[in-house]
Amino acid sequence: MAIPAQTMPEQDPVIRARNMNEVALGYSAEQAKCEASRCLQCPTKPCMRGCPVAIDIPAFLKKAATGDFAGALEIIRKTSLLPAVCGRVCPQEKQCQKFCTMGKLLKDVEKSVAIGRVERFCADFAAANGISPTPAPAARSGKRVAVIGTGPASITCAAECARNGHDVTMFEAFHKCGGVLVYGIPEFRLPKSIVQREIDGLKQLGVKIETNVCIGRTLKIADLLQNGFDAVFIGTGAGLPKFMNIEGENLVGVFSANEYLTRANLMRAYDEGHADTPFWHGKRVAVLGGGNVAMDASRMALRLGAEEVYLIYRRSLAEMPARREEIHHAKEEGVKFLLLQNAKRILGNTEGRVIGLECIRYELGEPDKSGRRSPIAVPGSEFTLDVDTVVVAVGNSSNPLIPATTEGLETNAHGNILVNSETNMTSIPGVFAGGDIVLGAATVILAMGEGRRAAAGINAYLTSGK
Ligand SMILES: Cc1cc2nc3c(=O)[nH]c(=O)nc-3n(C[C@H](O)[C@H](O)[C@H](O)COP(=O)(O)OP(=O)(O)OC[C@H]3O[C@@H](n4cnc5c(N)ncnc54)[C@H](O)[C@@H]3O)c2cc1C
Incomplete structure (x- = not known):
């Protein structure tokens, strides 16, 4: 317990708020070893309970503590294919690190062993040293x-399907692969070269x-199926943006966070002079929402040249769903948090462009179904914020295109595809x-x-027909 928790080196907030380079710079090898050696090697492995893919965390930390980072990565890769990604973006404080005994002893989840940061180091170390994680595919199944x-x-x-010997073809609607990892999560949190590495790995597997x-x-x-x-x-994925359904949402200068981030990330709007993507140069930007997407959009607005960025959230900091680290980074970079406030209508000029945002103040009442205290509008507390851009980041739902064009594919009331919980097979056999x-x-x-x-389900279906 005397070993100090290792601090993640970061770019200076004032400098990084105006560049797209990664904010967190990563541990040194010494730091990674030191942090990994904080693990108490609990026989009951409580951290594993918090990991959705059950990585053998104490085992990989034990290897990392001795400097055997390749060995550590081998353990991680048994259950997680994307350690360089997960080490950067997983909400560890709500998963593995929440159950860490060290954090419990020190009564602070922030002082748990920084499992994600060590995971990230192991993945980056392997990539930097050309240690290939790609196993040979199995015999062809036909x-x-x-x-x-x-x-x-x-x-x-x-x-997984390729490793099981099946011939795999992926179909992507965009011109670039990676999903949200490429079009949503910004470069300053997850460099795109890391995602590309994983895509290249798939191609090496024959995909x-x-x-x-x-x-x-x-x-x-x-x-x-017929071909x-x-x-x-x-x-x-869930790429269909939700809106607030308030007056003025169709004005020029209002964006869904999806569009805002896709233009900037996937279409490289930040790279002016090289990319052709047209971009709206908002100087005073309001971002509506309190999740990770809202944090990404507000921090991106700073990097795209905004002078003032307001994050407007109708509850308090305690209820905010975004990761603590993201909130901390956004504040450090200069995003102004307007808590217990919400947008009421967006104001436009005669040309249909945003010129302001009417907001209303809130207070917290009794807990609602989600267990969070429900926000109640304070009558007469309206005020106007001088903004030229509004980014709506209040959630996404599933894209209805495939259910709408696939006969017999069952969905729930939210449009999510229904699957068998053990095999992930839908209502259509083989899908x-x-x-x-x-x-x-x-x-x-x-x-x-x-x-x-799903890959295990597909394998069982293709080999035994079940
Ligand atoms: C801005 C943002 C920040 C986030 N930050 C985090 C974070 O920090 N940590 C975290 O764990 N999670 C985060 N998430 C959530 C996480 O990224 C998603 O849960 C995850 O990417 C979902 O993976 P997926 O493979 O289901 O779908 P996606 O990543 O959405 O990928 C779906 C892919 O399918 C393609 N597609 C869609 N329709 C079609 C079609 N009809 N035909 C062909 N291709 C199609 C899309 O173009 C896309 O490439 C964030 C999400 C967003 C939007």
Whole structure:
């Protein structure tokens, strides 16, 4: 317990708020060893209970503590295909680190062993030293699998299917692969070269990738099944933005966080002079919401040149769903948090452009169904904020295209595809689904877990017909 928790080196907040480089710089080898050696090696392994893919955390930390980072990565990779991604973006404080005995002894989850940071170091170390994690694929099965989407659920499913010897083709609607890892999560949190590394790894496994193919439009699920695919996996995510349904949401200068971030990340709008993507140069930006997406959008606004960025959230900091680390980073970089306040209507000029935001103050009442204290508007507390851009980041739901174009594919009331909880098979035999399209907007690691379970389901279906 005397070993000090290692601080993550970071770019200076004033400098980083105006560049796209990664904020967290990563541990040194000495720091990674030191942090890993804080693990108490509890025989009951409580941290594993918090990991959705049950990585043997004490075992990999034990290896990392001795400097055997390649050995540590080998253990992680048994159950997690994307350690460099998960080490950066997983909400560890709500998962593995929440159950860490060290954190409990020190009465602070922030003082738990920094499992994610050590995981990240091991993955980066292996990449920097050319340690290839790609195992040889199994004997060919002669079966063909179509994987729709290239987000973490699909990447995991495709890799597992290829390792099981099946012939895999991925279909992606965008021109670039990676799903939210590429179009949503900004470069300053997750460098795109890391995602590309994983996509290259899939190609080395023999996976074929067809971009610019929108299933449901270019081809339908029925076409895939009729054209020689023996099984299909749907991993199309939850990319349909929700709006506030308030007056003024159709004004010029209002964006869904999805569009705002996609233009900046996938279409590289930040790289002015090199990228052709037109971009709205908001100087005073209001971001509505309190999740990770709202944090990403507000921090991106600073990097795109905004002078003032307001994050407007109708509850208090305690209820905010975003990761503590993201909140801390956003505040450090200069995002102004307007808590217990909400947008009432967006104001426009005669040309239909945003010129302001009418807000109203809130107070907290009794807990609602989610257990969080419910926000209650304070009558007469309206005020106007001078902004020229509004980014709506209040959630996403599943894209209805595939359910709408696939006869017999059952969904729930939210439009999420219904699957068998053990195999991830949908209501159509041979068609599987996983990730956000099944769970609703969730997390990278949960999407990976789904992709892995679906791959096992596909393998059983293709080898035994069940
Ligand atoms: C801005 C943002 C920040 C986030 N931050 C975090 C974080 O810090 N930590 C975390 O754990 N989670 C985070 N998440 C959530 C996480 O990224 C998702 O839960 C995860 O990516 C879901 O994976 P998926 O594979 O199911 O879908 P996605 O990653 O959404 O991938 C779906 C893919 O399918 C493609 N597609 C869709 N429809 C079709 C079609 N009809 N035909 C062909 N292709 C199609 C899409 O283009 C996309 O490439 C964040 C989400 C967003 C939006």
